Amino acid sequence: MPVKDMRTAINEALRQEMEADESVFCIGEDLVGGFGTDCGKDQGNAGSFGVTAGLYSQFGGKRIMDTPISEAAIIGAAAGAALVGMRPVAEIMFADFVTLCMDPLVNQMAKFRYMFGGKTTCPAVVRLPCGAIPGSGAGPHHSQTIYALMTAIPGLKVVIPSNAYDAKGLLVSAIRDDDPVLYFEPKALYTESCDVPDEPYAIPLGEAAMPREGDDVTVVAFGAMVPAAIAAIDSLATEGITCDLVDPRTTSPLDEEVILESVEATGRLVVVDESPPRCGLTADIAALAADKAFWSLQAPVKQVTAPHAPTPFATELELAHIPSPERITQAIREVLA
């Protein structure tokens, strides 16, 4: 099977869904680049991360369009276009900037169907490059994950792929879904590769993956923390400690079943996320287990997260902010102690 990185996988999903369905279009800042210039090329830089490369050449300015730097209008417009049946794929250049379009996300898109009596659909996708790229020094305004805030909002679906294969299949599902879907792209993973089929395929939203299986501990990790957890788990395997690793892939809906089954089998749970600790995904999963898998639990539920602090610029601090395989290993050992 062809090996592709996550950037390419996402690009392929976009291209194939645009080919398959005329109502799919892309909108955002600098997705194409060069609007208004005479750069003598088909397109400019194709986004901050090159994810949308080639789409303008293939589909033209009616299917992929650059906008002013106006996040609220971009997401509001996606909401309106979706409400009348289009399938916009909007991009917020960095997830950190959802602060500027929370209203169309949280008060509009998320609530349309419910508050309009179940009579509308809003099949919009919002793509959000998120998280830190360790060592890049992106700093406090270009490193946040944001996905926990969005998971809290009834009416939104939230996707966080952890590898290129899932990225493609989940984006295909997100675009075909009739509900608004926030699709987070962990920036640290853009250049990570794996086998990705050329043809389109859909991975259902709400089904967790289990990239590692074991007996001793259940580890649940999200997005960029999945490879970190794999590293931790694989290193412990040499000592004979084996873990289930659950990658929920979507946090809303959440595949509670797979998580609970695993915890019931192992009796021990470590939850890993690169976001700060308060009211986050790790607490959400830990609380789930403390309620519904309580009688199986044999040790405290450990959360491995960033500290309650913004993401710092300096590499040493940035690396101390993002949970490392070592910290995950340590947490696994703790719940086994």
Place this chain on the structure above:
Amino acid sequence: MPVKDMRTAINEALRQEMEADESVFCIGEDLVGGFGTDCGKDQGNAGSFGVTAGLYSQFGGKRIMDTPISEAAIIGAAAGAALVGMRPVAEIMFADFVTLCMDPLVNQMAKFRYMFGGKTTCPAVVRLPCGAIPGSGAGPHHSQTIYALMTAIPGLKVVIPSNAYDAKGLLVSAIRDDDPVLYFEPKALYTESCDVPDEPYAIPLGEAAMPREGDDVTVVAFGAMVPAAIAAIDSLATEGITCDLVDPRTTSPLDEEVILESVEATGRLVVVDESPPRCGLTADIAALAADKAFWSLQAPVKQVTAPHAPTPFATELELAHIPSPERITQAIREVLA
């Protein structure tokens, strides 16, 4: 001691702190009313909830000013004024509208001190009337609590008073605090009264209250759910079931100690909030216990929350959305079963 409702208690804290400190001023929409009209009165309606009544007459337009309907500019301006040493108290008319000023809250105020190397302070207070008023039909855009989203943000402090006495003392502390504080006012409690001293007093941020003490179960409840929990607990007391009720009063910082001590004593925990369930305060507290009080826990940790749905308009649905004393009672019984 004089009996006052929460609205009056908040008004008194504002007035007394404005009297005590020239750098305190109020800014927001319709805090005064009548700007630009010739209404022939000292002021108009004094806000949607009358909380700021009388301040304009006493302090004039330099200390309390109405603005255009521009939430981002209001909170951004509060951030800027606080950064140069003023103590603004800004109001967002309904907490639901933080969607429009998330950036100055989350990316600016919250991060200033950290990203500027610890050399700045931002002593701003943002007042946010929040939550549902049962039976008022305020609907999906005028009923949200929002405080869990803000608790997740490093750099912000979050206050949620549950009675008039605390409301005054906590607002005094919030105004005197050198960090940005989001002060949530559960709208359902504006008309609830209790003893409130006339003189100014400060309740430290980060210290929980324990309005009920008991042996069997620890109940943690926030804001408007505190009276609901009291009703539930008092009704069970007649059956000989007694509960600790922890009212954290501030969710950031959180008084972990009081919660954990209580759970260690009772071995059972029910957490109550009127927000939807995902990535919220109830999960946060449950996860805390599942980690740090694990060995004391004798039963699954139960969360009593709104469903994963927006707040509906119709009274029957609204009442089904907000946790009732009956649901709290049932959860207490469950953890005792």
Place this chain on the structure above:
Amino acid sequence: MAEPEATGLSKDRLLELYRQLATIREFEERINVEVNAGRLASFYHLSSGQEANAVGVCAHLDNPADTIVSNHRGHGHCIARGADVQAMMKELCGSSEGLCKGRGGTMHIADIDRGLLGANGVVGGGPPIAVGAALANKLRGDGGVSVVFLGDGAVNEGAVFEAMNMAVVLSVPAVFVIEDNKYGEFTTGAYMTGTGDLRARTESFGLGVTEVDGTDLFAVHEAAGSVIDHARRGNGPAGLICHAPRFHGHFTGDPEDYRPEGEAAEARRDSDCIKIFRARVLATGQLTPDDLAAVDGAVTEAIDAAVAAAAAAPRPDPVDVAADVYVSY
């Protein structure tokens, strides 16, 4: 013989426009009565006095692809767009037979089949949505336009500016109808808008703006016709500013302490778009007192029926509190 040229509209058309004006007025006034009588519990933003804005604009939306986006003061827009008044009244009562099953209420009335993309509880929430709907019109080439109603207070929300600019940049058929009733809640538009010159400010974004007396249905109708036509023909967005007073407070129960004594009463006396309409059509002879009385009678009957139906309508089942959050989950 009368002078039909005076309005340029057929008798049937005039009767229909009058029916809409009268329906909105009766609807709003009845809500006020119901609230005062304690039979409605929420707070409602009434549009009495501003009926001609809604009716004059929506009269031109005859393409099935046309949409409107309304705001918190949306009953009139919804009625003018053809929403069923019984289903609306049921919604305002929170019935499960309401237009939104009682889940949205007064500030969230929507009827997607009629191109009514929702009232909105967030001031300034609507314009970006309308830009999106207009973008869909453009991409589909369906000849539709999207009209958004916003107030003279809403114009200072950042999202509104962004929407205006983006509508121009993407050249979409969005029409911004600014209803200037002189207030945003308890504060004047004159205070809140820097220059006070809303038209110049809006035009500076690159939208042609027409300003009109919103108490004169015929003026609104004519101006809206050209503005909408401009957008429909692919010339990009356009703006319309309608000046008309609100007769009630900001919401039902507003003590109106901020309002100069007698202002509302004066507006009711001298600036009532319904009185002005009646005087005009009677003067031209296009409609007779009997014609109008017949409409009045039918409207009263319709609203009576709506109120009665709403009072008797089924209540939602609490178990449905979390239904319809998603299509599938």
Place this chain on the structure above:
Amino acid sequence: MAEPEATGLSKDRLLELYRQLATIREFEERINVEVNAGRLASFYHLSSGQEANAVGVCAHLDNPADTIVSNHRGHGHCIARGADVQAMMKELCGSSEGLCKGRGGTMHIADIDRGLLGANGVVGGGPPIAVGAALANKLRGDGGVSVVFLGDGAVNEGAVFEAMNMAVVLSVPAVFVIEDNKYGEFTTGAYMTGTGDLRARTESFGLGVTEVDGTDLFAVHEAAGSVIDHARRGNGPAGLICHAPRFHGHFTGDPEDYRPEGEAAEARRDSDCIKIFRARVLATGQLTPDDLAAVDGAVTEAIDAAVAAAAAAPRPDPVDVAADVYVSY
């Protein structure tokens, strides 16, 4: 004798202004070198070409209560406002001795003691903050002003419009300096701003706006002087638009695929504010080649020293990752 009237500035002043221009240029160009050599890891938004905007404006901020609010392309503003270049360079390297202890980095340089309220990673994040600082100036009556720098791309953020309108409504001494370098990232300002007429649009909010050639320090200096004076005297906010090219890509490492071939080289050749300054002061005879060379030498030395100091500066201790989030917690 030369003609000092030609610039109206003393020799000392001219030397200082030149020192600032040259320092910013050298600072930015050296970062580019360091990045290309792999010695700096992050991405940096360089302001080469736009130095005169920063220098010409900040020259007028002589009241201790004056503040500036910068943006992502902020090195020049910070230097012109008097931030220490060694502490800045250390910050860019992530040293614990950096101006922000290595926690903010290139996009968050702040120096509160010098009235520098922070660069900003959020486009459009600055203007509301400046309105707040200006409001503080007004409430305190301290005679200070608050100046915010923003780009021709940032102008379409809703918060910017809100800030402009609110500055007018509250009549605060805020000065909006719009730096038009023709691009927001990879897209032109001309495309992104509906009418293309930024000045008219800004003025429509009720701000007087002066437009100036940002490659001419003297023009910027003069225009900024009146604009700031206007605000300082209590006449409310004002705007200044400076046109000047950016020599580099949007950030270090930008492939600049969107940019017409040779555009940047041409700008370096014909629109270099430093060349233009030099030619002018040499022509008037106010400064000699030796004067300029002396400054150049000192500047190179200072930046050399800064780079060396930054390379040798202590690294932050990972245990401090969560320090200083709060004053107390």
